[in-house]
Ligand SMILES: Nc1ncnc2c1ncn2[C@@H]1O[C@H](COP(=O)(O)OP(=O)(O)OP(=O)(O)O)[C@@H](O)[C@H]1O
C-alpha cells in the first residue's frame with residue numbers, strides 16, 4: 001500500500017496538450033474517484049499513473065518514489081480496464097495467475113492466492129472456464145480478481161462498470177466498495193458517472209478539459225461547489241441555474257432575472273447589490289410556497305412521478321426549473337405553482353468567472 | 358359424371374399448387390437448386406481434371422496414342438525409378454526448408470510491420486512487391502542473379518574480397534537446391550507476412566497493456582499473448598504455404614528445368630517432363646497422382662489445426 005502524489009502533471013499528444021498541470025494527493029488506503037465529462041483526460045491521467053502513457057511534464061510519485069521513468073511492472077500497480085482485457089485463450093484461473101507465473105512464483109503460492117481471490121469474488125465455480133463462457137458481470141469480476149491476486153500497492157480502475165447493465169452496475173458498485181473496505185488498498189477509480197463517484201469515493205476529483213476543477217469529499221462537493229461547472233456536474237437531477245442581477249434596494253434582497261422575474265435571496269447577499277451573478281438552487285431545495293413565503297411563480301411543463309419522488313419541470317424566467325418532491329401532489333401541466341427556494345441553500349456564482357461568491 | 362371428372366381435375370391442380378407452394382418454402386429443396394450451378398462448375402473444372410489425371414495414371418497412354426488400363430504398373434515402375442525418389446526427396450526438402458524459413462522470416466517481418474515506424478504504409482507496400490511480380494519474371498531475374506558469369510552476388514563478394522571466383526549457383530547440385538529454395542522464399546514471404554500482419558492487427562491493444570502491467574517482457578508477451586492468439590491464422594497461412602510450395606512448378610522450370618543432374622527436380626516438374634516432354638502421359642499422371650496422399654496429409658493436418666479452439670468466439674460449446 002502506498003500514497004500517490006501527482007505534481008504539476010502535463011500530457012501532450014504531439015503538440016496538443018490535453019492535461020494542463022494536475023495536482024492530486026491520494027493518501028494511503030484512500031479510494032479516490034476521478035470524474036468528469038468524456039474527453040476531459042481522466043483515462044490519460046490514470047494511464048500515466050499506470051505507466052502506459054509517458055508523462056510529458058511534472059511528477060508522479062507512488063509510495064514516495066518518483067515513477068516517471070519506471071516501467072509499469074516496477075510500479076506495482078494493478079489496473080482494471082473498461083473492456084476487461086481478459087486473455088481470451090486462458091482460463092479464468094490462468095488469467096488470474098498470469099502475473100504471478102511471470103514473476104516465477106511458487107506454484108503452491110499462486111494457487112493459494114488465486115483460490116483466495118476467487119473466493120472473495122465468488123469466482124470459484126468458474127475457474128476452469130474461458131472468458132467467453134462468462135457473463136459480463138463475471139468477466140468484470142475476473143478482471144478484478146486478476147488485480148487482487150497481485151496484491152499491488154495501488155488499484156487503478158478505468159470505468160470498470162460502464163459495460164454492465166444498470167442493475168448489475170449498482171450491485172458491482174457496492175461490491176467494489178466492500179472490497180476496498182476489506183483490502184484497504186489505495187485505489188484510483190475513473191468514471192464519468194457522478195452517481196458512481198458520489199457513492200463510492202472517499203474523495204472525488206472533478207476534472208474538466210484537462211484541469212482539476214475541485215477535489216474533496218463527496219458531500220462537501222455537493223454542498224459547496226466552487227464553481228458552476230462542479231455545481232452543474234455533481235448532483236442528479238442537476239442544479240438549476242438562472243442568470244441575473246442582485247438587487248437589495250427597495251425591499252428584501254433578490255435576484256432580478258429576465259422578464260422582470262425576481263428570485264428571493266437571503267439578507268446575507270445584500271452587499272452584492274448590482275452584481276451580475278448566476279443563481280443556483282438544487283431541485284430538492286425548492287418547496288411549494290406557503291402563504292406569505294417569498295417565492296417565484298412558474299408554469300408546470302412536465303410531471304415525472306417515479307414513485308418514491310416526483311420530478312416537476314416548470315418554466316421560470318425563460319428557463320427551466322427542476323424540483324423534486326418526496327410528498328405526492330396533484331400537479332397538472334399548464335397550471336401555475338409558487339416555488340419557494342430554501343434561502344440558505346442558494347448558491348451564487350460570479351457571472352463572468354463562474355466562481356462561487 | 359362430367360362434373361365429377363372436373364372436380365377431380367380441380368382437386369389435382371389444387372394439390373399440385375399446394376405442393377408447389379410447399380416446395381417454394383422448403384429451404385432444402387430450394388437450396389439444392391441454388392447449389393446446382395456451383396456444383397456443376399466444380400464438377401467440370403475440378404473433379405473432371407482430377408479424375409482424368411487419376412485415370413491416366415492407371416493407363417499406358419502416350420501422346421498421340423490411346424492407352425489401355427494397366428493397373429498399378431506405372432506406380433510399380435516409378436517405385437524402381439531412382440529419379441522419381443530423388444524428386445520426392447527434393448520436394449520434401451524444398452517444401453520443408455522453404456516453409457520453415459518463410460514462416461520464421463514472415464512472422465518476424467509481420468511483427469516488425471505491426472510496430473510503429475516511419476513510412477509504415479510504404480514499407481508494407483514494398484513488402485508485397487515479390488508477390489505482385491509474375492513468377493516467371495522473377496524467376497528470370499533470379500536466373501540473372503545466379504548467372505555463372507554475371508551474377509551480382511558473385512561480383513559483390515569478389516569485390517569485397519570474400520571469394521576469388523564466381524559461385525556456380527545453378528550448376529552444382531546443392532548450390533542449385535539452395536538457390537531455388539532462396540528464390541521460393543523470396544517469393545513466398547509477402548503472403549505469409551501480410552496475412553500474419555492482418556492477424557496481428559486483430560489482437561486488441563488492451564491485451565498488451567494488461568500484459569505490460571502484469572509484468573510481461575516483450576518475449577513473454579509474444580509467447581503468451583501474440584503467439585496463442587495467432588495460432589488459428591498461422592494454421593491457415595502455413596497450410597496454403599505448404600500446398601503452394603509442394604506443388605511449385607513455374608519457378609523451378611524457369612530457372613533450372615530440374616537440373617543439374619535432376620538435383621532440383623520436384624514431383625511437379627518431373628511429372629511435366631515425363632508427360633508432356635517425354636510423351637508418357639500415363640507415367641507423368643502417376644507422378645502427379647503420387648502427390649495426392651501428401652497433399653491430403655497436409656490438408657488434414659491443417660484441418661485439425663483449424664478446429665475452433667475452445668477459447669474462440671462461436672457456437673460449439675464443449
Ligand atoms: N493517443 C492519443 N492521441 C491523441 N490524442 C489523444 C490520445 N488519447 C487521448 N487523446 C485525447 O486526450 C483527451 C483526453 O482523453 P481521455 O481518453 O483521457 O478522456 P477521458 O476523460 O477518459 O474520456 P472518456 O470518459 O470518454 O473515456 C481527449 O481529447 C482525447 O482526444
Ligand SMILES: [Mg+2]
Pocket residue numbers: 042043044158
Ligand atoms: Mg476514458
